[in-house]
Amino acid sequence: MLSKKAKYALKALLFLGKNEDRGVLLISEISAEEGIPKKFLEQILLELKKQGILQSKRGKDGGYLLGKNPEDINIGAVLRIIDGPLAPIPCVSKLAYQRCDECIDENTCEIRNLFWQVREETVKILDNTSLKQLMQKNIL
Amino acid sequence: MLSKKAKYALKALLFLGKNEDRGVLLISEISAEEGIPKKFLEQILLELKKQGILQSKRGKDGGYLLGKNPEDINIGAVLRIIDGPLAPIPCVSKLAYQRCDECIDENTCEIRNLFWQVREETVKILDNTSLKQLMQKNIL
DNA sequence: ACTTTTGTCTATCTAATTGGTAGAGATAAT
């Protein structure tokens, strides 16, 4: 399940992407325009900044802007920053793999083999979508 | 994310499926064999029974067994019973659709259009897998 | 009838997570 936090993150990124020409944008503007609680959004943007997705300018006339080109911002990566692993179960995660402690043999675990497929398809979509592509998904 | 409850449900179903010839099985046997807390498993099995996935026999010599043939038990349906909707966000759910209250136009919502795809792929896998097929996923 | 063995039901509990708020601090422009 996509958390509200992640949804807010994507909304903020989309807003920043669409207004890239305007330079830095205020947290309060993004918050107001996208209907995201301001203090909550602050935390989200800060996290994305720390991970290099965004850049910021402090003090008067400060604000946020994208940290790289929209085509270089990967949606899968963003979701991992905010919500953690994309895999539906840790034993099929590539970047955050964790063995199930009860598992005797992973290779014959039916549940693992099923969710492996799910993970593959999910990751295929999300890791192959850039912010730029996401922005274009509003065109029908 | 797959909950432990759902994982337990699938393990129990797999166990029941593999031992179908033995008639009813005790909750305590399933619990012990699969390492699932017994009282927690009781709740899970009861829920699956109420939804017609399992059958039970009360009293002495009682126990649980599959409610239909393994090929007729759908994994997507089981997961919906235990964990709720498969969709990563309510506005792309077919069976548990819920509009986002802030959404102006769903058709042009980039986030929705992205997760629509994710939902499609997930559902395609899970709704097209029967318990029988799942049981066979241990063969490499 | 009684006893034993089972599933059934409802209530409760704890810890973690989610979604959000508060407020002091740092920094930059004027």
Next chain:
DNA sequence: ATTATCTCTACCAATTAGATAGACAAAAGT
């Protein structure tokens, strides 16, 4: 200095996850 802004840390309430407890109901064997 003052003001506008991001930064950081702490906190909090509600919900959910993951269980546990115990009384109750039914069926079998005696």
